[in-house]
Amino acid sequence: MTEDAITDDPFLTHRSLLFTVAYEMLGSAADAEDVLQESWLRWAGIDHAQVSAPRAYLVRLVTRQALNRLRTLSRSREDYVGEWLPEPLLTSPDVAEDVELAESVSIAMLTVLETLAPTERAVFVLREVFETPYGEIAEAVGKPAATVRQIARRARDRVAARRPRVRVSRSEQRVVVERFLAAVRTGQVKELMDVLAPDVVLIADGGGLASAALAPIHGAGLVAELLARPNRTVSAVWLNGAPAGRIEIDGRVAAVSLVVEDGRVRRIHAVANPQKLTRLDEPADLAR
Secondary structure, three states: OOHHHOOOOOHOOOHHHHHHHHHHHOOOOHHHHHHHHHHHHHHHHHOOOOOOOHHHHHHHHHHOOOOOOOHHHHHHHHHHOOOOOOOOOOHHHHHHHHHHHHHOOOHHHHHHHHHOOOHHHHHHHHHHHHHHHHHHHHHOOOOOHHHHHHHHHHHHHHHHHHOOOOOOOOHHHHHHHHHHHHHHHOHHHHHHHEEEEEEEEEEEOOOOOOOOOOEEEEEEHHHHHHHHHHHHHEEEEOOOEEEEEEEEOEEEEEEEEEEEEOEEEEEEEEEEOOOOOOOOOOOOOOOO
């Protein structure tokens, strides 16, 4: 195969899109990469000349593989130690410029999507994020278009009931995140209390491999007390299309994503499972 042929391969052309579809369905970059590998092998085994719409075909192919993987993961995640959170991705600030993409890959949204059944999640992602026609979604999930419309409506309602109700600008998010990280860096309880909402919730994911609370921690007092620890290295990063933080304690790293509301931190997602922190060195290539 010539270099031009490789470059013109629709799979490589749309790889960023296909990875984003798989990642949003699975909440795991490692599993998304596995799905892309499986999909590539299937794509390589067909006559490409017979495919009239490569992009749509590849999205269907990846969706089917991701659905199979998601059904398996749904069972295994029931035995996960402590709280399960999505695998965070380092992203460039450019991702935030596409507001809908940034929201769809946010840790908060991916956590909400975990509450959907596998088919509901696939339908929601394809319809609401990628604006895929119902007919194409029906082919991807193996259900009639009328049924897909019903699933989409049900999924939208469930997501709307659980997603953060207040959107803040990226500039406001950044200001509050910087205040939060500065307070963590100094370890002062009062400064933390000033930036935390009274009903703040901290959810930590250690996966049994790192020290982390096994259940959500509620209330500014308890959360501030937990975070007010010395000897921490704190840095600002962009995770999943939003300003976030990287906190290191005695060589142990946690990626911290925040939900901001009314100028304060309302929810904290802290991922300390080392198996989920392998994507923090190079920005992920996401696309719609």
